[in-house]
Each structure stands twice: as structure tokens, then as C-alpha cells.
Amino acid sequence: MIEETGDEAERTMVVERTIAAARSKVWAAWINEETLPQWWGPDGFTCRTKRINLRSRGEWVFDMIGPDGTVYPNHHLYRDIVPEDSIDYVLLWGENGPEHARVHVSFSERDGATHIVMTMVFASIEECRKAMDMGAAELGQQTLGKLEAFVSRP
Numbered sequence: 001m002i003e004e005t006g007d008e009a010e011r012t013m014v015v016e017r018t019i020a021a022a023r024s025k026v027w028a029a030w031i032n033e034e035t036l037p038q039w040w041g042p043d044g045f046t047c048r049t050k051r052i053n054l055r056s057r058g059e060w061v062f063d064m065i066g067p068d069g070t071v072y073p074n075h076h077l078y079r080d081i082v083p084e085d086s087i088d089y090v091l092l093w094g095e096n097g098p099e100h101a102r103v104h105v106s107f108s109e110r111d112g113a114t115h116i117v118m119t120m121v122f123a124s125i126e127e128c129r130k131a132m133d134m135g136a137a138e139l140g141q142q143t144l145g146k147l148e149a150f151v152s153r154p
Contacts (some may be wrong), residue, residue, distance in 0.1 A: 011122045013132065015140035018115045021151040023107055026114040027084045029151050030105075037062065039150040042142040050095070056081045061095050073097070091120075099123050101131075116144060 019026055029035045031054050037047040044067035051061045056078060064072040073094030080088040087105045092098065101120040108115045118140060122128035 007125055008121055010125045011128045013120045013122070013128060013137055013140075015118045015120075015137055015144065016116065017141065017144040017148070018110060018113050019144070019148045019151060020113050021148070022112060023084055023109045023114040025151050026116070026147065027107055029147060030087070031081070031083075035150070036060070039146040040064075040143060041146070042139040043146070054078065054081070100127060118144070
């Protein structure tokens with residue numbers, strides 16, 4: 001359960017990236033049930049989807065598989081999806097597991113490019129510190145880098 005205290009700033013991580021592609025193309029890669037699993041996750045990781053329904057009140061139940069074969073169960077519960085604008089979801093540790101973070105992703109157009117801001121508010125200060133210590137900000141950048149490479153393909 002997410003702590004509802006005044007320490008939100010201490011539990012927040014923000015990852016930003018500007019991708020040299022139209023917002024409609026970036027959005028299409030993110031919101032498509034076929035393409036999202038193709039690029040999601042840090043470098044060297046792949047996704048194995050169990051269920052996916054990319055809409056408000058939908059979900060994505062999947063495993064991220066690390067380069068060493070380690071399986072990391074994930075469950076995104078989509079709260080709100082505003083086309084070409086934003087996605088809000090809750091990240092759970094595995095299917096119906098405990099809340100890890102609440103995530104807001106915004107998409108804005110900048111001179112023909114797309115600026116993405118991913119804001120994660122972790123369940124606790126301790127969860128945030130653990131994530132930061134394991135390099136979560138860099139791993140988020142790698143994920144957005146894979147998105148950028150995906151939308152840049154001919």
C-alpha cells in the first residue's frame with residue numbers, strides 16, 4: 001500500500017527523455033499490445049506477457065526476464081489512459097502482488113519530437129532508496145532508449 005504521508009518527494013523518481021519522433025508514433029508503440037512487450041525493459045531484458053489489455057482499468061501481467069535468465073514478475077494496473085497525453089498505472093510486484101509504485105507517464109510534443117516524463121512515486125522511502133541504489137533511473141533511461149530505437153526503425 002502506498003504511504004499517504006507528506007514524504008512524497010522522498011519517494012519520487014523522475015525519468016525524462018526527448019525522442020526524435022512524432023508523438024503519435026511514440027504513443028502508438030507504447031499503447032499497442034503487440035509492440036509494448038517488444039521494447040519494454042532495460043537493455044538485455046525481454047518480456048513474457050501473460051495478459052495484456054491496454055486501456056483505462058486494464059492491466060498487463062508479464063515477466064521481465066533479465067540477461068542472466070532471472071524472472072521478475074510484474075503487474076501494471078492501468079488507472080487512466082488519455083490518448084497521446086498520459087498513462088497512469090500502479091506497478092505491483094507480480095500478479096496481484098503488493099504495490100511497488102504509482103506511475104504517471106506524460107507525452108508532449110516538442111518541435112516534432114516527443115518529450116516523455118515518467119514519474120514514479122514508490123510505496124515507501126525505503127522502496128525508493130532500494131530502487132535508486134540498484135540504478136532504477138538508469139534502467140528507466142535504458143527502457144526509454146529501447147523505445148526510441150523501436151520507433152526509429154524504418
